[in-house]
Amino acid sequence: QAGLAQPPSVSKDLRQTATLTCTGNSNNVGNQGAAWLQQHRGHPPKLLSYRNNNRASGISERFSASRSGNTASLTISGLQPEDEADYYCSAWDSSLSAWMFGGGTKLTVL
Amino acid sequence: QVQMVESGGGVVQPGTSLRLSCVASGFTLSNHGLHWVRQAPGGGLEWVALTTSDGSYIHYADSVKGRFTISADISKNTLHLQMNSLRSEDTAVYYCARESESFDIWGQGTMVTVSS
Numbered sequence: 001q002a003g004l005a006q007p008p009s010v011s012k013d014l015r016q017t018a019t020l021t022c023t024g025n026s027n028n029v030g031n032q033g034a035a036w037l038q039q040h041r042g043h044p045p046k047l048l049s050y051r052n053n054n055r056a057s058g059i060s061e062r063f064s065a066s067r068s069g070n071t072a073s074l075t076i077s078g079l080q081p082e083d084e085a086d087y088y089c090s091a092w093d094s095s096l097s098a099w100m101f102g103g104g105t106k107l108t109v110l
Numbered sequence: 111q112v113q114m115v116e117s118g119g120g121v122v123q124p125g126t127s128l129r130l131s132c133v134a135s136g137f138t139l140s141n142h143g144l145h146w147v148r149q150a151p152g153g154g155l156e157w158v159a160l161t162t163s164d165g166s167y168i169h170y171a172d173s174v175k176g177r178f179t180i181s182a183d184i185s186k187n188t189l190h191l192q193m194n195s196l197r198s199e200d201t202a203v204y205y206c207a208r209e210s211e212s213f214d215i216w217g218q219g220t221m222v223t224v225s226s
Contacts, residue, residue, distance in 0.1 A: 003154075035212035037155075044205055044219055045147075045155065050212035057214075088155050090213065097169045099145070099157035 004029065004089050006102035013110045016079050020105045022072040022089030028100050034072035034091045036065055039104075045088060048074065076107070084109045112136035112215060114189075114206050119220030126196055132189040132206030132217055139163045139187055143209030146180060146191045148202035149219075158204070159191065174200075196224045 005023040012018040022034055037045040047056040049065040062077045072091075076083055089102040118130040130146070146158040159180040161168045168180060179192040189206050201224050208215040 037213065039155075044216040045213065046216070047212055047214045050214075054211065056211065086154075090155075090157075098171060099160065101147075101155040101157060104154040 004034070004091060004100050004102035006087075006089060006105045008103065009106045009108065011108040011110055012079055014079055014081070017075060017077045018079055018083075018107060020074045020076075020087050020089075020107070022074075022091075022102050024070050024072075024091055024093075024100065026070060027095040028070075028091040028093040029067065029072050029089075030070035031094055032092055033067050034065075034089045036063075036072075036074045037088045037090065039086045039088065041085075048087075079109045081109055083107060114208065114215055114217035116204065116206050116217040116220040119204065119222045121223045121225060122196055123226050124197055124224055127192070127194045128196060128222060130191040130193065130204055130206075130220060130222070132191075134187045134189070134208070137208075137215075139182055139184055139189065139208075144180075144182055144189045145207045145209060145213065146178075146189075147205045147207055147213070147216075148200075148222075149205070150199075150202045153202075156202070160209075161189075193222070196222075198224050200224050 033051040035050040036048040039045040064075050086104045088104045116132045140163045159170045161180045177195045181190045203219040205219045206217045207213040
């Protein structure tokens with residue numbers, strides 16, 4: 001089962017804005033949208049947003065998600081040191097009847 | 111406190127079996143999708159299996175289909191993953207997760223190492 005495509009790494013300066021992307025197809029991202037999760041090393045993932053632009057409970061407004069066609073995006077504004085983590089997108093694939101994860105993007109805050 | 115706690119991981123030889131458990135507290139498993147997701151050392155997240163609380167809707171990743179069985183015991187508020195014919199590539203941290211709005215609650219994970 002092919003996963004969703006994410007860039008392996010993104011580096012941005014402190015207080016800048018980072019936009020992470022996740023590309024799938026019409027059976028997954030383009031169909032029901034994507035969720036975004038954040039994972040710090042040694043910890044379980046944490047849900048940031050679901051179905052494209054719904055922010056999960058307790059998540060900072062600095063995190064916003066969107067979708068255009070088969071590509072989902074996560075924008076993190078005002079980057080902070082604690083934002084340095086791995087970010088994964090996830091979507092249900094209706095043709096495969098399987099949940100898909102992207103390979104993850106390692107965000108470095110310089 | 112809403113949480114999920116996995117147990118049952120360990121070091122096993124290829125071809126053997128292992129059963130993972132995930133006890134939920136602070137909520138009932140009913141009316142939620144329930145998942146197992148794994149993460150190989152240094153790797154990304156890989157979805158393993160899904161069940162509804164009543165077991166009426168179950169799906170598996172191709173990589174584990176026919177070897178793993180997911181089940182939920184609502185009376186004990188516990189999710190299980192029976193893993194048979196284990197392979198070295200099954201080595202990973204296994205997380206259970208609740209699907210309410212996507213994967214909103216995760217356990218801390220239990221490590222499974224398959225090695226001779």
